[in-house]
Amino acid sequence: MNREEKDEMLEQLMIDYGNELVRVAFSYVKDAEVAKDLVQNTFIKCYKKLETFRQDAQIKTWLYRITINECKDYLKSWHYKMVQVKGFIHETTKSILPSTEKAVLEKYDQAEIKDTIYSLPKVYREVVYLYYYESLTSEEIAHVLDISVNTVKTRLRRAKQRLESILKEAEFHGR
Template sequence: MEKEEKDFLLEKIMIEHGNELVRLAFSYVKDTEIAKDMVQNTFIKCYKNLDFFRFDAQIKTWLYRITINECKDYLKSWHYKMVQVKSLINETAKSLLPSTEKTVIDKYDNKEIKDTIFALPKVYREVVYLYYYESLNIEEMAKVLDIPVNTVKTRLRRAKQRLGSMIEEAELHGR
């Protein structure tokens, strides 16, 4: 593939899939700027390997796979673990000082569903995200996650069950 053709194709791919890849990455790393970095890395890998892509699968599935791997590698990294430790220390320090403003903000925060989804284990969170937010079907999710179709079905069913019980529990406790 010639450089001009490759550049044009990458630009088209970036425009068409950039936002959804950032949302996907955010569902893993929970930070917009880091999610954008993960997607930038995805596009770099895409560009380097575009000559090897056979186009017998959807490019979207391939990009999702690269993005998920980028995010998983990041979450395993030393840098991420150190950021988590610092964040935990800061949150602990903040929680020691009760604040009326913090209580009000927490009580009326409108992201309860998102928080509930983020509370799910990663294997369930990723299928919920891909199914409900990216509208992938079961077969596409299996390709993206590189797992069998029946595993996707099982994880999705269990995720729905967990979400249902978590929401019921939150309503029961008046949250």
């Protein structure tokens, strides 16, 4: 594959999968700009390794795997941990605001379904996101996450059960 073909293929992959990969990255890091940066890293790795891509998987699942690994590496990084500390400090200072102002801010920050999904443990959150938001099949999810199809199905079932109980409890408490 010559450089021009490689450039054209990368450009097409970015058009076809860029937005999906940003959404996947966002589901992990919960920061739009960081998600975009991680996807940019994904495409850089893709470009460098394009010749070595084995056709035994779909390129889409290969890109998802690279993106998810980028996200996991980021979440283990020192930079991310420092961002978390700054966020904690921000939340702590927010708690000293007058109660009316605090209530308005809390109302503004709520996106209940998304927050509920994000509250799930990572193993459930990632399969829910890939299945419902990215419309991947159980087989594709298994390949992306490097787990068995039965594990995907089990995690989806358990995630649904947890979501159902969380939503019922929230409804019971009048939220």
